[in-house]
Amino acid sequence: MPAVDPALVRRLLRAQFPRWADLPVTPLASGGTVNAVFRLGDDLTVRLPRTAEDVAGEARILGALDGLPVAVPAVVALGEPGEGYPWPWAVHGWLDGSPAVEGRAGPAARELAEFVLALRANTVDGPRAYRGKALSTVDGATLQAIEELSGTDEPFDAGKARAAWAEALDAPQWTGPPCWLHSDLMPSNLLLRDGRLTGVLDWATAGLGDPAADLIPAWNLLTAKTRQDFRELVAADDATWARARGWALSMAVIQLPYHRHTNPVISANARYVLTELECVPAP
Known part of the structure; x- marks a missing residue:
């Protein structure tokens, strides 16, 4: 090529x-x-x-x-x-707009929630979203990535990660109708202008599935305070919130070993997620 x-x-x-x-x-x-x-x-x-x-x-x-x-x-x-x-x-x-940066998009929490709910409200048929299936489908890959990451020099608490992952897997699964999801709401796919969400890029993974997958920005973008605001705005129940935490954890532990020496944007975001999930040892 x-x-x-x-x-x-x-x-x-x-x-x-x-x-x-x-x-x-x-x-x-x-x-x-x-x-x-x-x-x-x-x-x-x-x-x-x-x-x-x-x-x-x-x-x-x-x-x-x-x-x-x-x-x-x-x-x-x-x-x-x-x-x-x-x-x-x-x-x-x-x-127009600039890609969001983790920890610096607090005012966008409301616009992000409004986007997630508006997308979810669509009723047209579509394909299965890339992350629209059960969390258990990535169990093996996630546990393998936790082991791989624990063997690096990254500050990482593998025990806390395993416990958080087990808690997410134990959460009740989604039994409602499949919802429309973007399913890859990484900060680089979110455009901001004057601190407000104005655009969403890269729809290759969009489709129908468990709404938990579109709550991942709670950890890959927002802070502890705005995370709670976001949760209230999208009215996430405990089970959906736990599955969303699991998706955020899975993405971070899979991305970081692979990209930590080659992609500073993705690796920085993965480290941010692991810090927000308290899977990094306290200083």
């Missing part, structure tokens, strides 16, 4: 969408690992997946959902494999 860089973007545009081929192409810095994103002119972005993804399916999801209180990417065009690049890709509308 060729290097995923502005030159590739320009070749793809020239071959498939020549009306945009002469616009400036600028790589966007991101902690994400699934897509390479480039700003195209002033009003567009080009997103090239780094692995095979259902780009058309994501476009259908974005077109079907309504009533959301924040902006989501507008699908402007869908590209085909070409120029040595093997997968479908997309051109989206540009969304």
Whole structure:
């Protein structure tokens, strides 16, 4: 596969969408690992997946959902494999804002809760969300990651992590109808302007499932105080809150060993989650 860089973007545009081929192409810095994103002119972005993804399916999801209180990417065009690049890709509308940073988005707790509830209220059919299934489906991977992380020099209390994970697994499972979820509400997918949530990016994992998965920002973004505000606003019961804590823990312990030397954005976020979950030894 060729290097995923502005030159590739320009070749793809020239071959498939020549009306945009002469616009400036600028790589966007991101902690994400699934897509390479480039700003195209002033009003567009080009997103090239780094692995095979259902780009058309994501476009259908974005077109079907309504009533959301924040902006989501507008699908402007869908590209085909070409120029040595093997997968479908997309051109989206540009969304203003800066990615959220863990611990610094307190005022956005209300907007985040409003977004989660509005998304959940959608009733159109859809696929299963990436994290929409039972927490037990990632039990083996989570326990393995806890062991791996405990063998590193990271400050980490494996005993507390195992206890927190066991508590999450013991929580009653979701028995209501599947809800619409984004299922990857990492800070890098949340856009803020003047401290307020204005946009949500990257809908490749969205679909139907257990609402607990969209409460993960309580630990990967918010602080202890705003976390409680968020919980009250989304009216999370004890079982759903416990499963959400489990998802946050699972993501953090899986991400940190893998990314701690290669992706400072994801590793910093994983450390923040483990600190908020009190799985880091006290100084």
